[in-house]
Amino acid sequence: MKNLQLTIVFLFITLLSFAGISNTEKEALVALHTSTNGEQWTKKWDLSADVTTWYGVTIENSRVVELNLQFNNLNGTLPQQIGNLIALRKINLGFNKLSGNLPSSISNLKGLISLELFLNKFEGTIPSFLGDLKNLEVLALYSNSFTGTIPTELATLNNLKELQLGSNFLTGNIPTEMGLLSNLEKLSLIDNKLEGHIPLELTDLKNLEELILSENKLTGNLPLQFSQLTKLSTLMVSDNNMDIEYATVVEDRASVKNAIVTFNNTYVVERD
Numbered sequence: 192m193k194n195l196q197l198t199i200v201f202l203f204i205t206l207l208s209f210a211g212i213s214n215t216e217k218e219a220l221v222a223l224h225t226s227t228n229g230e231q232w233t234k235k236w237d238l239s240a241d242v243t244t245w246y247g248v249t250i251e252n253s254r255v256v257e258l259n260l261q262f263n264n265l266n267g268t269l270p271q272q273i274g275n276l277i278a279l280r281k282i283n284l285g286f287n288k289l290s291g292n293l294p295s296s297i298s299n300l301k302g303l304i305s306l307e308l309f310l311n312k313f314e315g316t317i318p319s320f321l322g323d324l325k326n327l328e329v330l331a332l333y334s335n336s337f338t339g340t341i342p343t344e345l346a347t348l349n350n351l352k353e354l355q356l357g358s359n360f361l362t363g364n365i366p367t368e369m370g371l372l373s374n375l376e377k378l379s380l381i382d383n384k385l386e387g388h389i390p391l392e393l394t395d396l397k398n399l400e401e402l403i404l405s406e407n408k409l410t411g412n413l414p415l416q417f418s419q420l421t422k423l424s425t426l427m428v429s430d431n432n433m434d435i436e437y438a439t440v441v442e443d444r445a446s447v448k449n450a451i452v453t454f455n456n457t458y459v460v461e462r463d
Contacts, residue, residue, distance in 0.1 A: 267289065
């Protein structure tokens with residue numbers, strides 16, 4: 192009898208986990224399918240079948256919590272309806288052919304932990320409304336066609352661990368406010384058109400493991416204080432307009448410290 196009761200409970204939980212989603216969420220998925228040429232996807236959805244069978248869609252408690260459609264030949268723009276999937280925790284649409292601006296409705300996805308839109312053709316500025324996604328831990332927008340400056344609103348993402356904006360057309364300075372991202376582990380701004388000095392405030396990022404700023408137009412020197420970041424093991428600041436050409440170091444904490452100290456000698460930048 193006890194085993195039978197456990198079996199019934201398990202089946203009940205399973206049914207709850209895979210119960211049909213709301214019409215609003217299903218319509219949002221269909222809108223995504225339509226606007227990104229779903230008939231040509233590599234792994235297609237059968238729109239007449241249950242949503243639980245659709246590739247890359249994870250459902251929990253009758254809500255869509257994850258979209259993972261990378262490498263799936265999505266071609267088109269993201270629809271505003273994507274903002275109706277308010278239970279989403281993770282989005283990965285990398286390695287596709289998506290274009291246009293990011294829809295403002297993404298700001299509705301308050302529970303989003305990871306937003307990965309890398310290697311597409313998105314354009315326009317990186318929207319400031321991304322700063323509304325306070326639970327974000329990963330923001331990967333690299334290898335697109337974003338222009339303009341890095342919005343300071345991103346510095347309000349206190350849970351952020353990875354910020355990857357490389358290989359775009361970003362201009363202006365690296366915001367000093369980035370130093371507020373106390374949980375940041377990886378900062379990659381490689382291959383843009385960023386100018387000015389590397390902010391001393393970035394040395395406040397005590398959890399930083401990777402600093403990747405190569406192939407920009409940065410000037411000045413790398414502050415000696417970076418050598419005091421005990422977790423920093425990857426340093427890439429070459430191919431800029433800096434006073435010194437710093438050695439690239441990958442996954443070697445001791446060599447990072449040596450590279451900074453050797454070139455800087457006793458050079459220490461003071462805050463304004």
